[in-house]
Amino acid sequence: MREGMARIWTVASKELVDFVRDWRTLVALVLVPLLIFPLFFIALPLFMQGEMSELDQYYLDLEVQLADGDELPDALSQPFADHRLNQTVTTLDPNLSNLSDTGDDAVRIQNGEIHVILRLRSSQSNSTESWDYAILYDATQELSSEARSRVFNVIEAWEDDIINATLAESNLTREEALDPIHWDGDFGEANVATSAQIAGFALSMFIPMIVAIWTASSAIQPSVDLTAGERERGTMEALLCTPARRVELLYGKWLAVATVAAGSVLFQMLGLLIAVSFLLPADTFGVPELSVGAIASLLLSVVLFAVFVVAIELALAVRAHSVKEAGTVLGPVVLAFIVPAMFAQFVNLEGIEWWWFVAPVFNVCLAMREALLDITDLTHVALWLGSSLFYAIVAVTWAAKQFQREDLVESIS
Amino acid sequence: MSRTILSVRGVSKSFGDVHALKDVSIDLHRGDVVGLVGGNGAGKTTLLRLLCGLYQPTEGEVVHLDKSGIEHPVAEVRSNLGVVPESTGLYARLTAWENIRYHSRLNGISDKQAWNRTFRIARELDIEDDLQRPTRGFSRGMRQKTALIRALSHDPELLLLDEPTGGLDVTSARKVRALVRKLGEEGRTVIYSTHKLNEAEEVCDRIIIIHNGTLRADGTPAELMGATDAPTLEEAFVRLTQDASREVETPEPASKFQQFWSRLTTRVRKPPGNGGENDA
Numbered sequence: 001m002r003e004g005m006a007r008i009w010t011v012a013s014k015e016l017v018d019f020v021r022d023w024r025t026l027v028a029l030v031l032v033p034l035l036i037f038p039l040f041f042i043a044l045p046l047f048m049q050g051e052m053s054e055l056d057q058y059y060l061d062l063e064v065q066l067a068d069g070d071e072l073p074d075a076l077s078q079p080f081a082d083h084r085l086n087q088t089v090t091t092l093d094p095n096l097s098n099l100s101d102t103g104d105d106a107v108r109i110q111n112g113e114i115h116v117i118l119r120l121r122s123s124q125s126n127s128t129e130s131w132d133y134a135i136l137y138d139a140t141q142e143l144s145s146e147a148r149s150r151v152f153n154v155i156e157a158w159e160d161d162i163i164n165a166t167l168a169e170s171n172l173t174r175e176e177a178l179d180p181i182h183w184d185g186d187f188g189e190a191n192v193a194t195s196a197q198i199a200g201f202a203l204s205m206f207i208p209m210i211v212a213i214w215t216a217s218s219a220i221q222p223s224v225d226l227t228a229g230e231r232e233r234g235t236m237e238a239l240l241c242t243p244a245r246r247v248e249l250l251y252g253k254w255l256a257v258a259t260v261a262a263g264s265v266l267f268q269m270l271g272l273l274i275a276v277s278f279l280l281p282a283d284t285f286g287v288p289e290l291s292v293g294a295i296a297s298l299l300l301s302v303v304l305f306a307v308f309v310v311a312i313e314l315a316l317a318v319r320a321h322s323v324k325e326a327g328t329v330l331g332p333v334v335l336a337f338i339v340p341a342m343f344a345q346f347v348n349l350e351g352i353e354w355w356w357f358v359a360p361v362f363n364v365c366l367a368m369r370e371a372l373l374d375i376t377d378l379t380h381v382a383l384w385l386g387s388s389l390f391y392a393i394v395a396v397t398w399a400a401k402q403f404q405r406e407d408l409v410e411s412i413s
Numbered sequence: 414m415s416r417t418i419l420s421v422r423g424v425s426k427s428f429g430d431v432h433a434l435k436d437v438s439i440d441l442h443r444g445d446v447v448g449l450v451g452g453n454g455a456g457k458t459t460l461l462r463l464l465c466g467l468y469q470p471t472e473g474e475v476v477h478l479d480k481s482g483i484e485h486p487v488a489e490v491r492s493n494l495g496v497v498p499e500s501t502g503l504y505a506r507l508t509a510w511e512n513i514r515y516h517s518r519l520n521g522i523s524d525k526q527a528w529n530r531t532f533r534i535a536r537e538l539d540i541e542d543d544l545q546r547p548t549r550g551f552s553r554g555m556r557q558k559t560a561l562i563r564a565l566s567h568d569p570e571l572l573l574l575d576e577p578t579g580g581l582d583v584t585s586a587r588k589v590r591a592l593v594r595k596l597g598e599e600g601r602t603v604i605y606s607t608h609k610l611n612e613a614e615e616v617c618d619r620i621i622i623i624h625n626g627t628l629r630a631d632g633t634p635a636e637l638m639g640a641t642d643a644p645t646l647e648e649a650f651v652r653l654t655q656d657a658s659r660e661v662e663t664p665e666p667a668s669k670f671q672q673f674w675s676r677l678t679t680r681v682r683k684p685p686g687n688g689g690e691n692d693a
Binding site: 005006007010011014017021022044233234235236237238240241242243244248406409 | 462465467468469484491492494496498499501503504505506507509516518519520521560563620653
C-alpha cells in the first residue's frame with residue numbers, strides 16, 4: 001500500500017515537472033485562464049474607450065437640409081460646432097415622400113461626400129416649438145455612424161430644452177411632469193441582502209459553469225499528452241516495464257492532470273474576481289460569507305467532478321489510436337460537460353425536483369450553486385454526493401480497465 | 414548448468430488474424446547472454462514484450478523462477494527486469510539523470526543508490542558529463558546509452574535489450590558490447606535483440622533465431638553452423654530462414670456493406686511490435 005502510494009506520487013510529481021517545463025502548457029493552462037476575464041471585462045472596455053475618444057477628435061461633415069422657409073434654430077448651430085461638425089445648410093427636396101426617404105442622398109453618403117445629413121421641417125403643435133426630423137447616415141461607415149451619434153446627442157439636448165420650456169409655461173418642472181412617483185432615499189440601501197450575499201448570488205451564476213467548462217477543457221491536452229502522446233513518443237513502453245502497476249500509473253497521471261486542471265480553474269476564478277472587483281464597487285460586491293459546511297460542499301463537489309471528468313478523458317485518450325485521434329474525440333466530448341453546465345445556471349433552486357441532484361454534471365453545478373448561496377439541504381447533499389461518488393467510481397473503473405489494454409504499449413492501428 | 418530464471422513454454426501470440434509468434438519455448442539461465450536474432454517483422458519485439466509481461470500470450474505461459482525454483486508471472490517480478498525498448502522512451506524535458514531517477518524510484522531504489530550506480534555506468538559509457546542535460550538535444554547514441562543506464566540503475570537480474578547499439582558510433586557500440594559481456598560475467602541474464610549477426614556472435618554465447626514468428630534455432634554459434642553445415646553464422650541464418658512469410662488466416666469474404674464500410678474507414682492494420690518499424 002505504502003509502496004503503491006509512493007509510486008503514484010512519483011508518477012504525479014514527474015508529470016507535474018514535465019508540465020511546468022513546457023511553456024505551451026503554462027500559457028494554455030495558467031496565463032490564458034488568468035487573463036481571459038480581465039481581458040474581456042477590463043482591457044476590452046478600456047480599449048473601446050480609447051478608440052471612441054480617437055473618433056471624437058475628427059471634424060465631420062454635416063449637411064442640414066431645411067424645408068423652404070425654415071431657418072436653422074440657434075439652439076443647434078453652436079452645439080454642432082462644439083461637437084466638431086462642419087455644417088452646411090441646404091434646402092430640402094420638396095418631392096420626398098417623408099424625411100427618411102434617402103432619395104439621391106444615399107449615394108452621396110456612401111461615396112463619403114458627406115458624413116451625415118440632418119433633415120428638419122417645422123411642424124405645428126401645442127408645444128413651444130415642434131419639428132420633424134430624420135438623420136441620414138451609413139451604419140457600415142465608422143465616421144458616418146460617429147457623425148450620426150453626435151447629431152443625435154445635439155437633437156436630444158435641444159428636445160430636452162423645448163420640453164423644459166413648454167413645461168415651464170405651465171409652471172411645471174421636468175420631475176413633476178415626468179416623475180410623479182419617485183423613490184425616496186438610497187436605492188441600494190433598501191436591499192436587505194448584504195454585499196457578501198450579493199457576491200455569493202452573483203458568483204453562483206458564474207462559478208459552477210466556469211468549473212465545469214474549464215475542468216473539462218483544460219484536462220484535454222494533459223490527458224492526451226500523458227496517454228496517446230506517451231505511446232506515440234515511445235515512453236509508455238519503458239514505463240510499463242517498471243514494477244508500477246498500471247492502475248498506479250493511472251492514478252499518478254490522473255492526479256497530475258486533475259492538479260493541472262484544478263490549478264487552471266483556480267487561475268480563471270482569480271481572473272474573474274479581479275475583473276469583477278475592478279468593475280463593481282466594494283460596497284456592492286463583497287466577499288461571500290460561507291459556512292464551513294458550504295465550503296466543504298463546494299470543494300467536495302469540485303473534487304468529485306474533477307475525478308469524474310479527468311478519468312473519462314484519460315480513458316478516451318487511451319482508447320484513441322493517436323494523439324490526433326484523441327484530440328478529435330475529446331473535443332466534442334467536452335460539449336457533454338459544457339451544455340448541462342450552462343443549462344444548470346437557469347434551473348430554479350426554489351422547489352427544485354430531487355432528480356436534478358442525481359443527473360450527471362447538473363448535480364455538481366447545482367451543488368456548487370447551493371453552496372455559494374449557503375443553502376444546506378441534507379437531502380440534496382446526500383443525492384449529489386452519492387451520485388457524484390457513483391459516477392466518479394464508474395469513470396475511474398472504466399479508465400482503469402482501459403489502462404489494462406495491450407495496445408497501451410503501441411497502437412494496433 | 415546454472416539455474417533457470419525465465420521459462421517460455423509453448424507461447425503463441427496473435428493479433429487478430431496475424432500470428433506474431435507460434436509455439437515458442439525457451440529456457441533462460443542465470444548468466445546467459447542470449448542473442449535474439451531475426452529479420453524485420455520476425456517477432457523479436459513481440460517476444461521481448463511477452464518476456465516483460467507487456468503482452469499476454471494467446472497460448473502458453475511465460476514464468477519467472479526465483480532462487481527457490483518457485484514460479485511467478487513476469488508482471489509480478491518486474492523489479493528484476495531491466496528493459497531498453499527500441500524507442501528508448503526518454504522524456505525530452507527531463508535531464509538524463511531525472512529520466513533514470515524516475516524509473517529507479519518506480520523500482521523502489523533510493524536516489525543515492527541510483528546515483529552511485531548511474532554515475533559508475535555513465536563513466537564506463539562516457540556520458541557522465543551529460544547526466545544533468547535535458548535529453549531533448551541528445552543524439553540517438555546518447556539516448557541509447559541513457560536508456561541502458563536507466564535499465565541498469567536498479568541492478569536487475571534479467572536485461573532485455575532491443576537493438577541496444579542501434580544508432581551508436583563504432584566506439585560507443587564497442588563500449589556497450591563490452592558492458593553487456595561484463596554483465597553476463599557478473600551473472601546477469603541478458604537477452605540481446607539484434608539483426609546484426611556479427612554483433613550477436615561477438616557478444617552472445619547463445620543465439621536464438623526467430624523467423625516468421627517461429628523459433629528456428631537455439632544454440633551456440635558453433636552449434637548453429639554445425640547443424641546447417643554452414644561456414645559462417647550468416648550463412649547458417651540464411652539457411653534457417655529461407656521460407657515463405659508468416660501464416661495469416663484467410664478472412665471470410667466481405668459482404669457488400671462491409672466492403673462499402675471498409676472503403677469509408679480504411680485503415681492500415683498492423684500488429685504491434687510485428688510490423689517492421691520496431692524490428693528495423
